[in-house]
Amino acid sequence: MEEKKLDINSIIGFILIFGILVYIMYTNQPTPEELEAEEQAKQEQVEAEKKAAEATDTKVVSSEDFTVPSPTDSLKLEALKGKLGALAYSSTLPSAKDETTLVETDLFELKFSNKGGYLSEVKLKEFVNYDSIPIYIIKDGNADFNINFGTSDNRTLNTRDLYFEPSVTKNGDNTVVSMKLKAGPDKFLEYRYELKPDDYMMDFTIRSQGMSNVINGSQPIDLNWDLKTYRHAKSISYENRYTELVYEYDGGKDSYLGQSELSDDTEESVTYVAYKQHFFTSVLLADEPFATANMVSKNLVQDEEIDTLYTKAFSSKLPLEVKGGEINKTMDLYFGPSDYKVLSSYNRNLDEIMPLGWGIFGWINRYVFIPLFGFLSGVFPYGIAIIVMTVLVRIAMSPVTYKSYVSQAKMRILKPEINEINEKYKDNAMKKQQETMALYSKAGASPMAGCLPALMQLPVFYALFMFFPSAFVLRQKPFLWAEDLSSYDTIYHFPPGFSIPFYGDHVSLFPILASIAIFIYMKMTTGQQMASQPTQEGMPDMGKMMKYMIYFSPLMMLFFFNNYASGLSLYYFVSNLITIGIMLVIKNYIIDEDKIHAKIQQNKKKPKKENRFQKKMKEMMEQAEQQKKAQQRKK
Structure with a gap:
């Protein structure tokens, strides 16, 4: 049945009639017949307004x-x-x-x-x-x-x-x-x-x-x-x-x-x-x-x-x-x-x-993560969709993880030779740097090679960090013990009035699990970097700083994410678990350090062709070395 439109003229008409009746009753003594007519007009007005409102x-x-x-x-x-x-x-x-x-x-x-x-x-x-x-x-x-x-x-x-x-x-x-x-x-x-x-x-x-x-x-x-x-x-x-x-x-x-x-x-x-x-x-x-x-x-x-x-x-x-x-x-x-x-x-x-983040971070969210999660959440429950998306992201980033691990292995193999160079030229910093760079060049290794893969992953990690707090679809969606993936999960509430500064009045389990996973991951990766990176004279002891970071980062994670969306903590927990698994597989089943060592030795025997930049840098370092020797002879 077609819906009726509100007829404003009809409403005005009924109201005018009612006004006239009220005026007549006010200026004249009402008769019983007039009172009855007034009541009828009122009833008609109420019914008309009710029908108009329903329409x-x-x-x-x-x-x-x-x-x-x-x-x-x-x-x-x-x-x-x-x-x-x-x-x-x-x-x-x-x-x-x-x-x-x-x-x-x-x-x-x-x-x-x-x-x-x-x-x-x-x-x-x-x-x-x-x-x-x-x-x-x-x-x-x-x-x-x-x-x-x-x-x-x-x-x-x-x-x-x-x-x-x-x-x-x-x-x-x-x-x-x-x-x-x-x-x-x-x-x-x-x-x-x-x-x-x-x-x-x-x-x-x-x-x-x-x-x-x-x-x-x-x-x-x-x-x-x-x-x-x-x-x-x-x-x-x-x-x-x-x-x-x-x-x-x-x-x-x-x-x-x-x-x-x-x-x-x-x-x-x-x-x-x-x-x-x-x-x-x-x-x-x-x-x-x-x-x-x-x-x-x-x-x-x-x-x-x-x-x-x-x-x-x-x-x-x-x-x-x-x-x-x-x-x-x-x-x-x-x-x-x-x-x-x-x-x-x-x-x-x-x-x-x-x-969603500026620049490339927003681009990744708009054209990758939002459509991907929209598809996955249409197939799986929301908590499972987060896990599946995390698995897909980690698989996609596994080649970068592999390159990072290979670079760390190369640096670990070269460490004894770098130590020899440091000892041999401990009184000549310029010569020590020349020989170290020459060794890296011949072996096909670089201390920066391990940093570049991490930098490549940064846009993805930051985009996801911005994605989860903005995901309206996670609002009030439960998973396991979490009642709402867009808010923090709670396994224990402190007594009323008690709160830990910067932590809160409750204990969330997902941040604890994520912090443990991050600790294990950093113990594996940072420990290897400490073993492979030599301490440079006059430079801060990076090994000591990295040792502190192993404990500081998970603790910061624990406090920072205790009030954050549990969906984000779930992602970090699963992501680090998968990364740990990938690294164990790479270490035990893919990378052969003996083969890497043999390849490095072969590379060292091959004549290394220098590009224009490398030649220029070598000439500048040699000139600097000659100037230093000349100054020492004058003294």
């Missing part, structure tokens, strides 16, 4: 929100004009009450306030927080949306203090909510919201009609948007780390305000401003960029034991342009998940809101 799939809190203004009290209007000028008209209407209009879609439950005309409550129906409480982005006065403007009679007004008249209609399958600040029957400033089925993005327009003689266009008109972001995650410090203000400016560039106590930035030609709350985001997008934007971010979490309600306070001041005496600014509003797939689907550069 629009909306829930209306108060039917008075949709009434047409009755003849205004002239004395009241004159008194209000002394305060509000032409906009006093808005305060004489029946909508001049602290009431809200409730509208629901598949994804939202929204409340529009008569006072201020903006959204006073935004509930995301499909999500709950860590404590199973529905996700509210706006509620209980944590947001402010205000236009500050001057009037032609030299007043300065704020829309937050004025009353708007609401109406709800249909535009095809879309629901249109209109909030009008009226200066007369046909003069108004309107906030127009158009909600689409199954869409987190809504069309939003600020426009005026007949207000050229009311609004002073020669003075700045500023749109101020403020939001204090609610805490939604178990760890407020972890959530706050990924809560930030992101904006796009200058034709596609993006930037953000950092994690400092108070951040302030002003940019020109701003396309959108996003208040990102780790896993949920509010975005205001403009079809034509704002000329300028002043943005402020303030950290509200000073003490995790006390500051548990909000994470940050965001504020933006955006100028509105007046053309022909009127305002007409078309925009969009997004209230929804910080999900890469959802944000990128709008083709508005909103995927830059996600902290």
